[in-house]
Amino acid sequence: MDPSLVLRKNSDGDTPLHLAAKAGQESMLSPESMVEQFKEKSPIHAAIKGKNRDVLEAMLNMNTNLVQLRDAKGRNPLHYAVSLGYLEGVRYLLDKCAPSATQRDNSGSFPIHLASINSSVEIISLLLQDCPCPEELLDGTGRNILHLAAKNGRYNIVRYILSNPALTKLINMQDKDGNPPLHLASKEGHPRIVNVLTWDKRVDVKIVNHEGMTALDFAEYYMKYNSQFRQRLTWAALKAAGTPRSLCRTTTGGQNSKKSSNMENYKDRVNTLLLVSTLVATVTFAAGFTLPGGYNTSDGDLGIAAMLREKGFHIFVFCDTIAMFSSILVAVTLIWAQLGDLTLVLNALTLAVPLLGIALTMMAMAFTAGVFLAVSKLRWLSTAVLVMGITFFTILFVLLLPLCTPLTSTNQILRRISYYSFYLLILATRN
Secondary structure, three states: OOHHHHHOOOOOOOOHHHHHHHHOOHHHOOHHHOOOOOOOOOHHHHHHHOOOHHHHHHHHHHOHHHHHOOOOOOOOHHHHHHHOOOHHHHHHHHHHOHHHHHOOOOOOOOHHHHHHHOOOHHHHHHHHOOOOOHHHOOOOOOOOHHHHHHHOOOHHHHHHHHHOHHHHHHOOOOOOOOOOHHHHHHHHOOHHHHHHHHHOOOOOOOOOOOOOOOHHHHHHHHHOOOOOHHHHHHHHHHHHOOOOOOHHHHHHHHHHHHHOOOOHHHHHHHHHHHHHHHHHHHHHHHHOOOOOOOEOOOOOOOOOEOOOOOHHHHHHHHHHHHHHHHHHHHHHHHHHHOOOOHHHHHHHHHHHHHHHHHHHHHHHHHHHHHHHHHOOOOHHHHHHHHHHHHHHHHHHHHHHHHHHOOOOOOOHHHHHHHHHHHHHHHHHHOO
C-alpha cells in the first residue's frame, strides 16, 4: 500500500486510519500506520470516539507512544475518553499510562476538569485514585473540580464532592479572581447548587472576592440582567443562609439597589391578587346565604338551615367563613400596598399570598362539603366527590406550598419547612 494514501484526508479531515479506528477494523491498523504525523487528529482519538476497546488496545500494543499523542488543543487520549464519558476507555488508559491524568491541555485543564464539566461521578472517582491531591489540580483560571461543577450546574458532582471528606479543601478554595464555588453558582444562577452548598456548614458564605463582592452581591447584580425565576431562587437561597452583602454595598449600594427596583414589577402582581381576593370574597359571601339544603319554613325554625345538625354542613360553614374573612384581609392588605412604598408592598405581599392560599383552599373545601351533602343519599356519587376533592387538595397543597412558605427566612425551623417548597420551585423552573 502507498503510505501516502494512509495519510490522505477526506472532507471531514479523516484518513482511512481514522475511519478504520471508528469502525473497529483493527486488522487494517498495522505498525507501519501508527505514525506520529497525526498531530491534529490522531487515529487513537478516533478509536476513543468510536468507543472501540479492542481497536484501542491493538493500537497501543503496536505503539505505546500513542498514549502520549496530543491533538491541536493539547489534549491526550485520556482527555478525549473523559470528555466522552467513556468509562472503560478511561480505566484502560489509566492502566497503560497513569501520569496522563496529571497532564494539562492548552487551556490548562486536566482530564478530571473535563469529567467535572461533563458530570461523570464514576470517572472523577476513578481519576482521584491517581490524583491524591485534587486541590493542586487547577485549570488556567485557578479553578478546581468543584468550581467547574458549580459553574456548570452539575448537581451530582457537587453532591459527590461535598460527601467526600477527602475533598473538603476544595469547598472554599478561591480561583484567580477570588471566587469560591458558591460565587460561581450564584453568578450563573444555579439555585439547586447554591442551596446544597449553603446547607453545608463547611461552606463559608461570607467570603469576599477580589472585587469585594459576596455571593449575595453576585446574585443581586445578575438579577438585574437575568429575569428568569431561577435567578431569584438563587438569591432566596443565599438570603435564607444568612449570606451578607459586602460592606461597601451595605452602606451605599445595598439600599440603592432596593430603591432602584421598579414598582411596575409589583403593580400587576398586587392588582391580580386584589382581583382574585375580591372574587373569593364575593363567591363566599353569596355561598353564606345560599346554604346547601336551603332553610326551614316551619314556624318554630323559620329561617334556620335545614341541615343544621349535619357534620358536613358544619364543615361547609367553617370553611366558607374562613375563606370569606381571609379574602377580605387580603384585599385590605393589598390596599395598603397601593400607597407606593416598596417596603410596604413587599411586606403586604408576604402576608397576602399565604392568606389568599388559605382562602382558596377553604373555598374549595366548602364547595366539596356542600356538594357532598347534596348527593349524600347516593353513596357512589358522594364517594366519587370525596375522592376527587382529596385528589384536588393534594395537588393544591403542592402548588400553594412553595408560594406561601418564607423562602428567605434565616430561622432554622422555617428554613427546614421551606426546604421542600424550594425544591418544588426548582423542579417547576427547570429547562
